[in-house]
Structures are given as structure tokens and as C-alpha cells.
Amino acid sequence: MEVFLQQLINGITLGSIYGLIAIGYTMVFGIIGMVNFAHGDVFMVAAFVALVAFLILTTWLGVSSIAVALFIVLIVAMLFTSLVNWIIERLAYRPLRGSFRLAPLISAIGMSIFLSNFVQVSQGPRNKAIPPMVQGEFVLFTQNDYAVTLSFKQLIIWGVTAVLLVCFWYLVAKTRLGRAQRACEQDQKMAALVGVNVDQTISMTFVIAAALAAVAGTMYLMYYGVVSFSDGFVPGVKAFTAAVLGGIGSLPGAVIGGLLIGLIETMWSAYFSIDYKDVAAFSVLAITLIFLPQGLFGRPDVEKV
């Protein structure tokens, strides 16, 4: 029981990070029908930007308040990563819009290879470890000498994720941009005819996706305290799994899928085998696609001849 509760807490934390990345996949897929393969690497770039910003703040500028530092790091990472993804969309995906379906996927795979190697070349291949940003924890209860704890950093991740999801929901559901996005998702040509700037809307989708990935990257750095250039691929694939599980194109589905994948992974590690935890996530992906291709919350794909 106590192990289960602890793993539940850990799983929700991990799942929040996956959920934030998964939204990026699901939004981009919803609007231009493309698996943005480079999204995991955008997340990794964000973690590196957060690392650099954090070091500038703490070692150069001497900011001692962690709360202030974390807030600034988050903002910097979001701004910068948005810029990166905006440029990537302009250079690598926009010229291929309306081209045949595989072209953007290959371009995205190339971009993914480029980004991870860019970080490897510019920052070096070694793991980058920083001293823990946030320490301390609540002991919820102790049973059989096993303390179930909720650490402050887990609380921060839960809180930041929840706040951002509310902002994001507001953005998509209530604002002009969100309406434009939903319109483009349904029918780009029609949206353009009624005066929606389709190109700009798609660009903004990439920007929002990157901003959420940046939050995930910052949280990842804070939670694990270590990041390396190759850290984008596996979380990226797992977040994609989450998006598929929740039903690709569905935003609440992405978050719930993320939480489910996080929970499956931590529970699997606790009760079965930590070596095969990635196999668990990938198997969930395969099983979902085979038996429930539209996911938990997705609309079934109707094929018209």
C-alpha cells in the first residue's frame, strides 16, 4: 500500500511532464496532421536553455531566492524555445505544406537528428548535472518503516502543470487564437476563406507547443537535476504514446494519456522490472494503436472514398 501510494505520487509527477509534451504532439498533429518528430528534442533543448539560464542567474548574478530564479528560468526557457520552434516550422515544415505526406515526417526526423547533435557539439556529450534546486519534502505518513513522501519539487511540478493547463485551456477555448486553431483543425481551406490567417495560426500552434515543452523541460531539469543531449528521444516517444493513448487531436486526452503513461511506467518499475520500463510504455503504444486506434478520447477516423 505504502509503496503503491509513493509510486502513485511519482507517477503523477512523471505523467505531468509527459502530458505537457504530449499536448505539443497532439496540437501539431491535430492542425497539420504531422507527427512532429523533433518535438522531443525541442523539449531537450528547452532543458538545456533552462540549465544555462539557471547557471547565469545563480553563479553570475547571484540570485539566491530559488523561487525567483525558477520563475525567471521558466520564462526564459519558454520564450527561447518558442523562438526555436517558430524558426524550425518556418524553415523545415512550412515549405513542405501540401507536399506528399512523408516529406514533413522525414524533415522532422532530420531536424530531430540535427537538434540533438547541435546540442552535443555545442555543449559537449557529457551529462550535465546541477546541485538540487529545490530540497525538502512532506512526510505524508509512515507505515512499516516506509515513509510516503511528497517532495517540494513534485508539488511545484503539479502546481505549475495545473496552472498552465488552466491557462492553456482558456487560450484554446475562449480566445480568438484558440478559435482560429480549432477552425484550422477542422478545415484549413474554409478557415482561410472566412478570414483566418492559416499560416500564422499554425506558427502560433508551434509556439504554444514549444512553450509547453519548455515548461516540461524546466521541470525535468529541476526534478532530475541532470540532462544530456540524448534525453529528448525517449521522453518524446513516450509523450507521443501518451498523445496516442489519449486520442491524438484531443487535448484533455493528451493530459490523461500522459498521466496514464507516467503511472504505468512507475508502477511497472516498482512491481516488475526497471530494465524493461520502456518496453512497457512502447507495448502500451502498440496495443493501443492496434486495438483502440482512435485512443480514449479521440474521434474515430472515418475514411471517405
Place this chain on the structure above:
Amino acid sequence: MADGVEKVRIDTAGALRDAAITALLAFGLFLPLIGFQTVTNIRNELVLTTRWPLLFSIVAIVGVARLAYSFFFAPWLAQRRLRPVAVTPPAWRGFVGKWFVPFAIGFVIVYPAIVIASLGFGGALKWVDNFGIQILIYVMLGWGLNIVVGLAGLLDLGYVAFYAVGAYAYALLAKEFGFSFWILLPLAGVMSSFWGILLGFPVLRLRGDYLAIVTLAFGEIIRIVLVNWVDLTNGYAGISGIPRPSFFGIPFNADDDGFAATFGLAFSPIYRTIFLYYLILALAFLTAFVTVRLRRLPVGRAWEALREDEIACRSLGINTTNTKLTAFGMGAMFAGFAGSFFAARQGFISPESFTFLESATILSIVVLGGMGSQIGVAIAAIVMIGGTEIMRELDFLKQIFGESFDPTQYRMLLFGFAMVIIMVLRPRGLVSTRDPSVFLKERKAISADLVKEGHG
């Protein structure tokens, strides 16, 4: 106005403004990761160093490149657009099209001789091994995957799994039971093919991107199993001391019954390399030949029909399940051949050789080459693999950029960049026309605009 070509006007102010904006964006883009570098100091703490000169030179290069684009490249493009399109292609095209393939085949057959003649035994080893064999492995893998992706239109991102099955099948069976290469080569193909059908079966209902992601998941699962099943595969440490293939029973070593002694030659490691070169060349030709012949058989026609329109295919009574499975199995078989060749050539294999990056490389070779075109795939393999291999040879750059400059670091960086650039410039790949296998009276190439693929 003389010959109907209008002079394109250059907007200088606009070009300068664009260049400034681009430079500014580049500055923002590169500031965090090139402007600053995280380094671990002596006390094992992470500290920052700055690289302003590098940052500003990159920003300047980007700005100048943008300026050059608007002054030279954009007018050239615009001018080309204004020029009337030639209706009949120039005569040299037909000549090249006719003689390219025989010439290329002739060239690859005499390639080792050319290299040895010009560089001697010692210098030739690297060129036959790193360039010849390495590129041919990818040509073969590309042709194998071409059956699945290019002909049947099934997007497979886990192709490396079958390559791994072939390699491990050869390595384990050769080490445990001492079977020879010639027995294990077909066996590895059969095993890979079996895995291809096994993994292909559950995913048949999926299409396009979904299929790609599930095959990626399967590829990763196989790799993780190879890493963690230490009893069988020795995990990350890999399997070493894999028996090398012999020349029909005559081993390549310095002994009295070795290849060199048997044929009265001085011992040199290059004989084995040349033998391996012709071996992979033969395997690659086998793949190409089988593919060409299969395209004329009912199953090959069914593959291509499936690629163009699955629903039409089904309504015409083609069994799509069997058609897809044969494509998967056939593609996997060639990967198995290539895998066992790889294990035999290296003498050592580990899960590191079968990462997702390999799958992505092979798929990109197929797509960059123009899906379905065998010549295109071969050219793409030469450009992409040869290009990254040539990066190892650029030591003279050290004289320009200083001793610490290591060109090999930039191999994959440029590889990814090249993938994006080729896709943006030629989204349908290098050779984008289709060569029909059925035609009325006259064989015509099908323009890329008329075909769709990769949706099934």
C-alpha cells in the same frame, strides 16, 4: 526584353532589412547554446564559459548568407521561373539515362581494382572498407526497405530490428554451433523474415504515421531486449570474436592453409576486405534483381497497387493482409542478410549498432532517393553515407580552425541538416519519376505529380 526574359529587380533596402532580421533571429537562436557553454570544472561543478567571438561570427555568417540569397539566389530563381520551360528534354539526358546503370554497375565491379591501382594495398584498405563496403551495406538496406516503403507504401521506422535479428542470429549460431557463414546467411534471412511477419501481423490495420510509430516501438523493444537479456546477448558489452567468413572454406589468415598462402600471394588484410566487398556487392545486386523481378509478378503488382490505393485494391479482390505480410517478410529477409553480413564483417556486434538512428538513416535514404526508385536509393546512400564518411577525412580543416577542431563531430549534425535541406528542395526525393512495370506500346516515365504514396 530581347528574348522574353525580364530582368529581375533587386530591392536593396528590403534585402538589407531581411538580412538584419535574420541575423537578429540567429542571435536569439544561438545565444543560449553557442554564446554560453556549460563546462564541468575541477571541483566537478558545472560552470559557464562564454564564446562571444564564435557566436558573433555565426550570426555574421547567417546575415551575409541571407544577403547573398536575396542578391544572387533569389533573382536567379525568379529569372528561371520567367524563362519558358523546355518541352523536350536535352539530348544528353536520354544518353545519360540509357548508359548510367551499365556504367555504374561496371564501376562498382572494378572499384577495388581502381583504388588499389591508385593507392597501393595499404592506402586502399580504408577506401574499400569505409567507403565501398559501408556504402554498399546501406544501399542493400535501402533496397530492402524500398520493398516495404517504396513498393508497398508501408512506412516502417523499425527496420533496424530485422537487421539486428540477422546480425544476432549469425553471431550466436556461428559462435555456439560453429556453422559456416554460407549456412547461416539464408538462415538469418529466414529468421528475420519470420520476425517481420510476426511483427507485421498485428499492425496491418494501421496506416501511414501510425504504422511508422508502432514499427518504431517494435524496433526499440527489440533493442531494449538485446540490451537487457544479458544471458543471451551479453547486453551492452556485445558479442565479440564472431567467426569471419572464409573463401569457400579457405580462411583469410596468415597460416599456411590461409588464402594468401594457398594462392601463392603475400599475406595482406586487404584480400578479406576485397572478398567482403564483392560479397556485399553480390548481396546488394541480389536484392535489386529480386525486387526488379518481383515487380513483374502478381505480388509485386499488388504491392504497388496497395501503395496507390488500398481501398481500390481491396475492392478488386486483392488479399491486402497477405500482400502486406509478403512485403514485410521480404523486406525483413534482406535486412537479415545484411545483418549477418554486418556481423561477419565487424566480428563484433552490440545493441549500439541497432539504434533508432539507423532506422531513421535507412528510411531517409529510401525517401531521399525517391521512393520506389532503385537508382535514387543508391545515389542517396552514396551521398548520405559517403558524405558522412568523408567527414572523417577532412583533417586539413584542422589547419584552418585549429588543432581542437574535429570534423567527425559534425557528421551527424550535417547529416540531419542535409535531410531537411533535401526534403525542402526536393520533397519527392532525388529521382522522383516512376518507372511503370505495365505499359501500353511505349514505356513512359510517370511524373511525380501524378503519384501519391505512403498513405497506406
